[in-house]
Amino acid sequence: MPAESEDGSRHEIPGLGRVEMVRRAPGPRLRGSVTDLCFYCETAPGRFRNVEYASLTVPLVISFAEPFAIGLGREPGDNDRFASFAAGLYAGPVVIESFGGACCVQVNFTPLGARRFFGLPMSELTDRMVGLDDVLGPEGIALRERLGDASDWTARFAIVEAFVAARLTEARETQAEIAWAYDRIIVSGGRIRVSSLADRLGWSRKHLLGKFSNAIGVGPKTLSRIVRFNRALGLSRQDKSDWADIAADCGYADQAHLVREFRDLAGKTPTTLAARP
The missing domain is CATH 2.60.120 (Jelly Rolls)
Incomplete structure (x- = not known):
């Protein structure tokens, strides 16, 4: 609310x-x-x-x-x-x-x-x-x-x-490895590769996905999407209006990729969402 x-x-x-x-x-x-x-x-x-x-x-x-x-x-x-x-x-x-x-x-x-x-x-x-x-x-x-x-x-x-x-x-503390992986995704703005996280932990990607979903509710890839989206939205509201630059800065393949993600995660186009207070 x-x-x-x-x-x-x-x-x-x-x-x-x-x-x-x-x-x-x-x-x-x-x-x-x-x-x-x-x-x-x-x-x-x-x-x-x-x-x-x-x-x-x-x-x-x-x-x-x-x-x-x-x-x-x-x-x-x-x-x-x-x-x-x-x-x-x-x-x-x-x-x-x-x-x-x-x-x-x-x-x-x-x-x-x-x-x-x-x-x-x-x-x-x-x-x-x-x-x-x-x-x-x-x-x-x-x-x-x-x-x-x-x-x-x-x-x-x-x-x-x-x-x-x-x-x-x-409560018991959250598993340290998952806390570390979560922090790396946040710090990287959602740009770190899931394979890199798994390699650093010495886990398979499947094992990381299971542990991460248990602790967070979604897998590292989905979490990264949400983090990138929110970072892009924040940049758009700081008078940085060039969507191609924002897409590149946030790790999207191109501007069209950014637009698809905004539609999926917010139900709106980037331009419409950025204009909202």
């Missing part, structure tokens, strides 16, 4: 209605595993629509009001309703709609942080939304009740941050 304010003030969003949004950076115990925490609440009737593009965020959404309508790579249908859930990585656009009654706390994990927190193969969350009771069991249901009873967003942040920190403290 989008969240921009640090102070909890309400903001008008043109064409959408009235919402309260707060985003907070994680405390020291969560850094490296959580990118941010968000509070989102709709305060007036309306139809709210957001499209999120392929990213490295693994969200945990804890809702105490109406569910969201969510479609992976398409418009959501009548049966695509989700309230409290976790969602793994998805290499495509995600369409999210709500109708004036949504209210939730969202924790945005890094892929490796999510693996530690949930304690299950991240491939079980890939390309899907999984209910809170299925990923956290009775603990998750109790957390939702506590958050629903809390008086304001400050109290909710404190409750959820303490809950996440406790589970991370109890």
Whole structure:
């Protein structure tokens, strides 16, 4: 869910209605595993629509009001309703709609942080939304009740941050080899070859794919695609408008390759996406 304010003030969003949004950076115990925490609440009737593009965020959404309508790579249908859930990585656009009654706390994990927190193969969350009771069991249901009873967003942040920190403290560390391979993909901007990673680790590509998918939710090749896409999108929004240069800088074969990847991962052309705020 989008969240921009640090102070909890309400903001008008043109064409959408009235919402309260707060985003907070994680405390020291969560850094490296959580990118941010968000509070989102709709305060007036309306139809709210957001499209999120392929990213490295693994969200945990804890809702105490109406569910969201969510479609992976398409418009959501009548049966695509989700309230409290976790969602793994998805290499495509995600369409999210709500109708004036949504209210939730969202924790945005890094892929490796999510693996530690949930304690299950991240491939079980890939390309899907999984209910809170299925990923956290009775603990998750109790957390939702506590958050629903809390008086304001400050109290909710404190409750959820303490809950996440406790589970991370109890979790085993992620396999060092996978953490290293993940970091190399990020640092290289998605340009490092999978064969190079496997060779450095002394693993076969098949073994690397299995271990990586278990820990991250997607294979190293798919992760590299998402990293390259986000880097190219970032460059396009820094007034670097020559798409041929951006394609070369980000490791695409040519500009046509970049355009295909933008369509796959965002559902839009590069020019259309770069023009969006």
